Amino acid sequence: MSTDILWLIVKATGQTLQMVAIASVIGTLLGLPLGVFLATSGRGELYAAPGANRILGAVVNATRSVPFIILVVAIIPFTRLVAGTSIGTNAAIVPLTIATIPFVARLVESAIREVDPGLLEAARAMGATRLQIVWKVLLAEAKPGITLALTLTVVSLIGYSAMVGAVGGGGLGDLGIRYGYQRFMPDVMAAVVVVLIVLVQAVQSIGDRLARHFDKRARPR
Incomplete structure (x- = not known):
């Protein structure tokens, strides 16, 4: 593999990290x-607003239901409006961000709903405000789940960033398609795959360690 190709891999890795970050x-x-x-706006919950909860829940579900590659194409006019272009690293950040928001929202909601309801009742009995309950009880107890x-x-974003390369988004996916596939350079494709695997393993390892650190149940007595 030539020095030029190695430099392209380094550059593409930087673009992928930029998009994902x-x-x-x-x-x-x-x-x-x-x-x-x-997680807190259902009927009878902390910030009860069932109407808003249903509407936002429907919007979140609708956004999550759209396959990412279709989402990228569907919002090209919005991407041009925000980034000034529909191709390149900066443009790819727009659909990546839009896909991330509902994804994070549902995962955070799930993590918070796993908090023991008895802790909320105890906090209420001690006179804690709703904001204190959210900050010091819900988010504090759900921290391991939120970290994961x-x-x-x-x-997931690392995988999405590779997919967006199919439509000129830059990064490792774009490099793999242009050189590994279109120019029949299997060594470049293999290098792209290896870099993606390393990135995913690194992120997963760091996330697992942080989750164990935040998990009070996992700490030795």
Whole structure:
């Protein structure tokens, strides 16, 4: 493998990390509070708003139901409006972020709903405010689950970032298609696959360690 190809792999890896990092941060900043709201806004819950819960839940489900590659194509006009172009790394961040928000929201909602309801009742009995219950009980107790949810999100985004390369999104997927497939260079395709596997393994390992660190039940007494 030539030096030029190695440089292309390094450059493509940087583009993939950029896409995944930005989409993860923005998606989490928007998806986390949305997930908290979905978990606490049902009938009789902490921030009871069943109408809003149903509407937002339907929007989240609809967005998650669209296959990612179709979502990328469907929102090309919106991508052009936001990024000024529909191809390249910056453009790819738009559909990646939109796909991330409902994904994070549902995973966070699931993690919060696993918190023991008795803890909420105890917090209410002690006079805790709703914000205190969310911050000091729900999010604190769900931290291991939320950590694993965000880990799964980043791992999924790495795969999505490779898929978006099929429509000119840049990154490792684009490199694999242009050189590994279209130019019949199996060594480049193999290198792209190896780099993707390493990235996923690294993210998963870090996420698992953080989840164990946050999990009070896993700590030795």
